[in-house]
Amino acid sequence: MVVVGAVGVAAYAYYLSIWSRRARLVVSTTTSLYETGFLDELKSKFELKYRNLNVSFISQGTGLAIQTAMRGDADMIFVHDPAREYQFLTGGYGVNRKILAYNFFVIVGPSEDPAGISGMSPADALRRIRSAGLNGTAVWASRGDDSGTHAKEKSLWKAIGLDAKDLRKESWYLEAGSGMTATLKLADEKRGYTLTDIGTYLLNYNNHNINLVKLVESGKSMLNVYSAIADNPKNANMTKANFEGAMQLIRYLVSDEGQELFANFGVSNYGMPLFKPYIRLVQSNSDAELIKWISELAFFEGSECPQQFRYQAEGLYSPQTPASVLLVSSLARAEQRKARPWT
Amino acid sequence: MDLITEGVIRAIGLILSGDPEVLTITALSLFVSVVGTLLACLWSIPMSAALALRSFHGKRIVKGLFNALIGVPTVALGLYLYLLLSRAGPLGHFQLLYTPYAIMIGQAALVTPIVVSFATGALESVDPDLRMLARTLGASEFQTYGVIIKEAFWGVVLAVIAAFNRAFAELGIAMMLGGNIRNLTRVLTTAIALETARGEIALSIALSFILLGIVMSLSIAINLARKSTR
Numbered sequence: 001m002v003v004v005g006a007v008g009v010a011a012y013a014y015y016l017s018i019w020s021r022r023a024r025l026v027v028s029t030t031t032s033l034y035e036t037g038f039l040d041e042l043k044s045k046f047e048l049k050y051r052n053l054n055v056s057f058i059s060q061g062t063g064l065a066i067q068t069a070m071r072g073d074a075d076m077i078f079v080h081d082p083a084r085e086y087q088f089l090t091g092g093y094g095v096n097r098k099i100l101a102y103n104f105f106v107i108v109g110p111s112e113d114p115a116g117i118s119g120m121s122p123a124d125a126l127r128r129i130r131s132a133g134l135n136g137t138a139v140w141a142s143r144g145d146d147s148g149t150h151a152k153e154k155s156l157w158k159a160i161g162l163d164a165k166d167l168r169k170e171s172w173y174l175e176a177g178s179g180m181t182a183t184l185k186l187a188d189e190k191r192g193y194t195l196t197d198i199g200t201y202l203l204n205y206n207n208h209n210i211n212l213v214k215l216v217e218s219g220k221s222m223l224n225v226y227s228a229i230a231d232n233p234k235n236a237n238m239t240k241a242n243f244e245g246a247m248q249l250i251r252y253l254v255s256d257e258g259q260e261l262f263a264n265f266g267v268s269n270y271g272m273p274l275f276k277p278y279i280r281l282v283q284s285n286s287d288a289e290l291i292k293w294i295s296e297l298a299f300f301e302g303s304e305c306p307q308q309f310r311y312q313a314e315g316l317y318s319p320q321t322p323a324s325v326l327l328v329s330s331l332a333r334a335e336q337r338k339a340r341p342w343t
Numbered sequence: 344m345d346l347i348t349e350g351v352i353r354a355i356g357l358i359l360s361g362d363p364e365v366l367t368i369t370a371l372s373l374f375v376s377v378v379g380t381l382l383a384c385l386w387s388i389p390m391s392a393a394l395a396l397r398s399f400h401g402k403r404i405v406k407g408l409f410n411a412l413i414g415v416p417t418v419a420l421g422l423y424l425y426l427l428l429s430r431a432g433p434l435g436h437f438q439l440l441y442t443p444y445a446i447m448i449g450q451a452a453l454v455t456p457i458v459v460s461f462a463t464g465a466l467e468s469v470d471p472d473l474r475m476l477a478r479t480l481g482a483s484e485f486q487t488y489g490v491i492i493k494e495a496f497w498g499v500v501l502a503v504i505a506a507f508n509r510a511f512a513e514l515g516i517a518m519m520l521g522g523n524i525r526n527l528t529r530v531l532t533t534a535i536a537l538e539t540a541r542g543e544i545a546l547s548i549a550l551s552f553i554l555l556g557i558v559m560s561l562s563i564a565i566n567l568a569r570k571s572t573r
Contacts, residue, residue, distance in 0.1 A: 056524040071431040
């Protein structure tokens, strides 16, 4: 009886929650976006506006997220690893890449800071951590899961002439092989250092899940850029991909409303947005140096998405002129009012 | 210590207040695993009837195979089904990956050996004289099966319950085939794994209490029902 009742309730709840004749949009995405809760907020706002779509986020490291999309199991990706995004485009898997937001990575560690890296440049800090590690006084926790953060970590080691493949043989270098929160927790338990995106760090620090403190932040090499790419509907694996849905979500994220979502998320809890809106930054043109850094790090062939990787992208890459966009939309609204005088 | 007590207190609050997130996850979990188990019963019970009551060549090998498959690791099964159901895989056409149906199929496959092995055992333990008696009293072959299944009823029920508990409590298949999508494929086990990784300890504890509560009360209820009928 209990079971039958429970099945009834379950079937009903299930019916209500998904069977509302919406098309499915599967987005494979990174753990940092997911764990902060940003995607839950995005889903609820977006689905309220676009009632034809049901968005499902699959949270994986960037490497796996891209593979999921390559197999055709996701309709778009929302990730943060420019080098692999470029491979995704050139491999014929993706179209219409848009840079959406950015923030900075930070190196965090125990408050007693055994390697003495506080306030250093990332390169010097990593050198100090390694020598302290070899002396047995410090530990480094690596994501080790092929995620965007892991890729950034490897590139930071490479910049000081070290290969992460060799480092992993050394006993101070620990590999978590899991998401950002789990890696932060590992670093915290072992009183070690790690590289983290600022959003996941603040979430866990404020939850008293970890006691690690920020030791190295800012600097061009620590920049973290998030982009979305739609599946290429002409790829043989992706013919069933929901291209229209993916473009709807990308256009939403680019829009004023979507950018506002980035600008507001986390402000009430952390006093700052966890992900800063990129298109706003470009429109306001307030920080030329930062814009230049982002283009150097995350542009391909001088563009956020070279011409040959665009497909049915009308208006997506036109120079952003907010005033004219506003004018057009207000004109359209006036037209609607004329057509329906009773409203 | 703080984390644990605080987590437990908030967990109880979440359950008592009927938090919608907790309810949805629990409802989905029950739905998926009940359907998965029933699906497995569809083919497993006839199979165990055949194994227990008919004699054929290679019967011992088949029984041994099912016994061996009881311990199949969920991640291995999850991986193979993932490759099958992926859009690039042979069954990709049906677009089942990352839906509740994928988890149901995976769990049905997972618990099939449990139902087959346990139910076969229960049916075989029925006194063989009963079968002869039924036949001599003029029962047909199928009527005889009915008599035997009735006699072994509680044994078969226990097999089904054991199968349900395994499906309900497994993580690998639900994670790999479901993808832990909120309101769609987020079941108790995947939510516990994820919410712990996300630092939402109270929610994890609440969900683990529900998971334990359902599994244990089900076993107790079955034991009571079995006693009261004897």
